[in-house]
Structures are given as C-alpha cells and as structure tokens.
Amino acid sequence: MRHIRFISLIATCLCIAASGLVALPAIAGSTEADVEAVTKEFQTYCAPCHGREGRGDGAVGAGLDARPADLTQITKHNGGTFPFEAVYAKVEGIDNMKAHRSSEMPVWGFWFVTQEVGDSTSLADAKPAEDRARRRILAIVTFLKTIQEK
Numbered sequence: 001m002r003h004i005r006f007i008s009l010i011a012t013c014l015c016i017a018a019s020g021l022v023a024l025p026a027i028a029g030s031t032e033a034d035v036e037a038v039t040k041e042f043q044t045y046c047a048p049c050h051g052r053e054g055r056g057d058g059a060v061g062a063g064l065d066a067r068p069a070d071l072t073q074i075t076k077h078n079g080g081t082f083p084f085e086a087v088y089a090k091v092e093g094i095d096n097m098k099a100h101r102s103s104e105m106p107v108w109g110f111w112f113v114t115q116e117v118g119d120s121t122s123l124a125d126a127k128p129a130e131d132r133a134r135r136r137i138l139a140i141v142t143f144l145k146t147i148q149e150k
C-alpha cells in the first residue's frame with residue numbers, strides 16, 4: 001500500500017515537471033495574459049516612434065532625423081526569414097553602445113534593466129533584474145515576429 005502511494009507521488013512529480021517543460025515556450029508570449037502584456041509593452045515603449053501597428057508612423061518618430069523602421073517588413077527585408085538574434089541585438093542595443101555608435105533607437109537593454117532594478121542597491125538583485133529585462137526583450141522580439149508581413 002505504502003509504495004503504491006510512493007509511486008503515485010513520483011508520477012505526480014513527473015507530471016508537474018513535464019507540464020513545466022510544456023509551459024516554457026509560453027513565456028515568449030502565447031498565453032492570453034502574455035500576449036496582452038507584450039502588446040502593452042509595445043504600445044508603451046515602441047509605438048510612440050514605430051506606430052501602433054509597428055509601421056514606423058508614430059507621432060514621436062515623425063520628429064526624428066532618422067525615420068523609425070517599419071517593423072512589419074523585417075522578414076521581407078531579410079530574404080523571407082525573421083532574423084531573431086539580430087533583432088534581439090538591435091532592441092537590446094548594447095552593441096551600439098559599446099561601439100559608441102549613436103542611433104535614435106533607444107537602448108532598451110539598458111532601460112529595462114534600470115527599470116527592473118528599481119530602487120534596489122543590492123548586488124544580489126542585479127542578476128534577476130537582468131533576467132527579467134532579457135525576458136521582456138525576448139517577448140517583444142517574439143511579438144515582432146508575429147506582425148511580419150510576408
């Protein structure tokens with residue numbers, strides 16, 4: 001009797017572990033709540049320049065020297081495949097900073113980490129904040145992938 005209970009306990013654990021694995025890709029934006037959250041991020045941080053639908057026609061963008069890109073054309077401009085890593089790097093923007101290159105596109109990697117760290121002065125909070133910032137950028141880039149025109 002006792003080891004039947006033990007076996008069913010193990011089975012439950014395996015089930016939880018497996019469903020955890022299945023749930024992983026959802027982080028990138030496939031549950032309804034995630035889609036809503038990432039859409040909100042886009043409307044808050046990207047739409048002012050890139051426009052509500054990402055077509056490069058935001059009100060703030062109109063006043064810039066460099067025209068914000070039409071974010072629905074990235075795949076088209078890249079021979080039909082969405083260059084996930086390059087887009088991630090562009091949004092994160094750290095490479096631009098290191099190279100002392102200037103761009104009117106904000107450095108979101110820096111901004112999101114700053115936001116996630118908040119008022120904390122503890123070094124222990126730095127890494128988790130960086131991870132949360134990275135997840136936000138990943139979700140945004142995954143979202144951009146979904147708005148590509150073929």
Ligand code: HEC
Binds near residue numbers: 045104
């Ligand atoms: C202050 C205006 C501004 C905001 C806000 C802004 N961008 Fe940009 N973005 C630009 C400009 C200008 C360019 C074109 C020049 C360049 O590539 O640096 C650009 C280019 C890009 C590109 C490159 C597109 C391509 O075809 O190569 C991506 C990707 C991008 N932005 C994503 C985003 C995302 C995601 C957000 C929100 C988190 C965002 N941008 C917010 C101004 C902005």
